[in-house]
Amino acid sequence: MPALSVRHLLGIKYLNEKDIQLIFETADQFKEVINRSIKKVPSLRDITIANIFFENSTRTKLSFELAEKRLSADVLNFSASQSSVKKGETLIDTVNNILSMKVDMVVMRHPNPGAGIFLSKHVKASIINAGDGAHEHPTQALLDSYSIREKLGDVAGKKVIIVGDILHSRVALSNIFALKLQGAQVKVCGPKTLIPKYIESLGVEVEPDLRKGLLWCDVANMLRVQNERMEMSYFPTTREYTQQFGINKELLDSLGKEIVIMHPGPINRGVEITSDVADSSQSIILHQVENGVAIRMAVIYLLASQLNT
Amino acid sequence: MLVAHTMSQKVLLSSKEIHIILHRLACQLLENHLDFSDTVLIGIQPRGTFLANRLAKLLKEEYKVKDIKLGLLDITFFRDDFRRGDKPLEASSTKIDFLVEGKKVVLIDDVLYTGRSIRAALTAIQSFGRPDEIELLTLIDRRFSRHLPIQPNYRGRQVDAINQEKVKVLWKENEGKDVVYLVNR
Numbered sequence: 001m002p003a004l005s006v007r008h009l010l011g012i013k014y015l016n017e018k019d020i021q022l023i024f025e026t027a028d029q030f031k032e033v034i035n036r037s038i039k040k041v042p043s044l045r046d047i048t049i050a051n052i053f054f055e056n057s058t059r060t061k062l063s064f065e066l067a068e069k070r071l072s073a074d075v076l077n078f079s080a081s082q083s084s085v086k087k088g089e090t091l092i093d094t095v096n097n098i099l100s101m102k103v104d105m106v107v108m109r110h111p112n113p114g115a116g117i118f119l120s121k122h123v124k125a126s127i128i129n130a131g132d133g134a135h136e137h138p139t140q141a142l143l144d145s146y147s148i149r150e151k152l153g154d155v156a157g158k159k160v161i162i163v164g165d166i167l168h169s170r171v172a173l174s175n176i177f178a179l180k181l182q183g184a185q186v187k188v189c190g191p192k193t194l195i196p197k198y199i200e201s202l203g204v205e206v207e208p209d210l211r212k213g214l215l216w217c218d219v220a221n222m223l224r225v226q227n228e229r230m231e232m233s234y235f236p237t238t239r240e241y242t243q244q245f246g247i248n249k250e251l252l253d254s255l256g257k258e259i260v261i262m263h264p265g266p267i268n269r270g271v272e273i274t275s276d277v278a279d280s281s282q283s284i285i286l287h288q289v290e291n292g293v294a295i296r297m298a299v300i301y302l303l304a305s306q307l308n309t
Numbered sequence: 310m311l312v313a314h315t316m317s318q319k320v321l322l323s324s325k326e327i328h329i330i331l332h333r334l335a336c337q338l339l340e341n342h343l344d345f346s347d348t349v350l351i352g353i354q355p356r357g358t359f360l361a362n363r364l365a366k367l368l369k370e371e372y373k374v375k376d377i378k379l380g381l382l383d384i385t386f387f388r389d390d391f392r393r394g395d396k397p398l399e400a401s402s403t404k405i406d407f408l409v410e411g412k413k414v415v416l417i418d419d420v421l422y423t424g425r426s427i428r429a430a431l432t433a434i435q436s437f438g439r440p441d442e443i444e445l446l447t448l449i450d451r452r453f454s455r456h457l458p459i460q461p462n463y464r465g466r467q468v469d470a471i472n473q474e475k476v477k478v479l480w481k482e483n484e485g486k487d488v489v490y491l492v493n494r
Contacts, residue, residue: 003397029383029400038436041386071386301386305397 008127011136012177026298044073049105054080067296141174143295156183164223193234219260248274322489330465354383354401357418359480380405387429410438419478421447424459
């Protein structure tokens, strides 16, 4: 059987197309498992996983924890806000202390880009990046592609537009890598101030007009406006943002075709997406959440099977 | 580079013998389960599914059993050799669209060797309910090589094979012919 080409999941950048297919095929089996009446398998009962979160998270943390528990791994949870990090401990020291308690795998979210990569060079454990600053969020991109594949049959050849704050978004970057790797066409749309320079070098096009973008696409991935990452004003008012880059029901109905609406959560209802769109039949937002558990089980399972006994 | 091939294989069961054995196994199942109203057949992925499909077809077409419930069970995530091989264990799909609660389950696999796959299947099947009883049917029973106290209720052929030898079961629908080989590695 093919194995993953990597020992850590630090970013989609480090994966190849075969890795993604292997993760999806494994996730198919786990999706069946989590829909059984007994949703648990004993595969990872001799593995201990630490979830280390230096940044707030609800969905990702719960999803990882559930995936780990469904695989029967032992789980340690750690949030930076209640820890010795506040007392000035370094990242390597914190993690090495945790690892000396015999932990096999670390799932980490960190505000600094590259934190996972740094850690993977200095500690002996398999690292899964659960979001590092504005860099990558690989499991989110995998579950997004997986949800597209589930809804539309395939990712190759599909047209996907990513709308919103591309500049601060690790979800956007990981999604662009993942979608391009699988042969999808990608456009980005958002206020000019929130589109990074040289984004075209990733092989994506910039579409300044949301309506045109929606008419072009099969899938629209609506990103959250990340107020917490904006230390200066990138657009005049939220109301203006909503008028230009928010999706509402009238806009969606006026397209004359069905497109798939995605959102990585948490939603700012009424800002990037209105409630009636988020809750419509075209939205697969809650499927994304369900698939997140299956995808994370697959990633953890595949990485854990490469750990030495 | 040329490598001398030392691998040899001999035929354990021919197509005709397999044909006769399948009919016998079907009759033995009928004898114990009559109309199969409380019985479900479960083929173990990946290789047990061919045998399970074949038996279900035989019971329906030749022995006129009206309703046969057939499921496919993948045991990958229940195996006890996770991280003990050099490669990850590849999962196949599970397809059981009925409850096994209160049913008589017949687990079906092609070769019974150490018994570890069946141990995993016994655990895995519990995710679908609590069966009344579980039986085991295998085409080939490799004697004297068990690691666990597990024996089949129905067996096609018992074989004494040493550990270097491998039993290879081929099926018409997959490999183009029905035949069982004993391969010397």
